[in-house]
Amino acid sequence: MTRLRMLLAVMLLLLCTGCWDMREINRLAIVNLTAVDIDPKTGKLVAYYQIINPTSISAKQSGPAKASVYTYSVTEDSPGLFTEKTGTIMSRMLFTPHLQCYVLTERYARRGLNDLINYLEMYTDRRTNVYAVVTDAPLNNVMDTFTPLDRIPGRNLRMLIDWQSRLIGMNRKLTQVKDIAEGIPLSRPTILPMLHYHGDRPASQSDRVERIEGANPGFELADGAVFVHAKMTGKVDRNTMTRYFVLNGEASRSFERLTVNGAGVDVEASHIKVSRHWGPSRLRIAIRADLRVLFNQQKIPLTSRNAREIESAYNRAVQRHAEEFVRLAKDKDWDLLGIGDTRQGRGKWRDVDVTFDVQAKAIWFGNTRTPYQ
Structure with missing residues (x-):
């Protein structure tokens, strides 16, 4: 029986081609x-x-x-x-x-x-x-x-x-x-x-x-x-490229430089969610985001009221940038939002009225809410 198994194993080895595709x-x-x-x-x-x-x-x-x-x-x-x-x-x-x-x-x-x-x-x-x-x-x-x-x-x-x-x-x-x-x-x-x-x-x-x-x-x-x-x-430019990915739902983070109470405020928007809502020849794009303050040149404490001011400034800035994005798409004849690839906008993407609804919430402020003077 042992000899038979050995013979069978040798016969099976003869059928193997080995590493025929190996490359040195x-x-x-x-x-x-x-x-x-x-x-x-x-x-x-x-x-x-x-x-x-x-x-x-x-x-x-x-x-x-x-x-x-x-x-x-x-x-x-x-x-x-x-x-x-x-x-x-x-x-x-x-x-x-x-x-x-x-x-x-x-x-x-x-x-x-x-x-x-x-x-x-x-x-x-x-x-x-x-x-x-x-x-x-x-x-x-x-x-x-x-x-x-x-x-x-x-x-x-x-x-x-x-x-x-x-x-x-x-x-x-x-x-x-x-x-x-x-x-x-x-x-x-x-x-x-x-x-x-x-x-x-x-x-x-x-x-x-x-x-x-x-x-x-x-x-x-x-x-x-x-x-x-x-x-x-x-x-x-780089900012437009980032907006392209964000507004098409492929990126969830961006950075913005805001002006609040006459001072500069840098924020990071994370967990960005973009949804599209269609109507007759109309598209409303809803943008939701969480904000983190990265740098604050305001000379006042970060109170709840001031947080709402930062949120409003971000909403206005993103609204303005998004509308500029749509105007650029039409000026260059680039369907940057991919409207022409949808059932509602196929063949008439330039005729679709696009509006934006931006709502952000400031949730991260760092270790201190009162800036050093």
């Missing part, structure tokens, strides 16, 4: 960050790949090995030729499952991303569930710069996007490539963060991470790029 790590070029641009002279696509240097991450090295990443670029007529072209400058195979973010130049984004999205969707390892940003800086500045807090620039950029998402209480990831794809048939635009670069030249020396000045040169995520049907059509 020393044969892979692990891509952490990638970017796409258009050559303005030839119209060809320029792709940048930032490849992780494993030897620099594992231990402190000297000489060339201390660079955490290496950046390569290729130029071709279409995205489908990028992989083959990288074989002329890299001795390893592109490996993208660990990709952190796509960086798109503004001129490429304004041409439209349909071809890129179709290219990414055809391969499972070229993922569309990855963050995407638009930059107005030269790509060599962005792709050839070391970052200080995290030595891998792609991971640094992803963590920066994640932190901004948590700051405004997003209930989903900020913006992925697939959001652009899913927004192609919709009336509501998609907004991607804008990546700015401070500095005239790339900080390409690895000793940049050993300097105390962290932000110059360096990245900044501010403003937003507006996409309609996968094509960039304009920009909005």
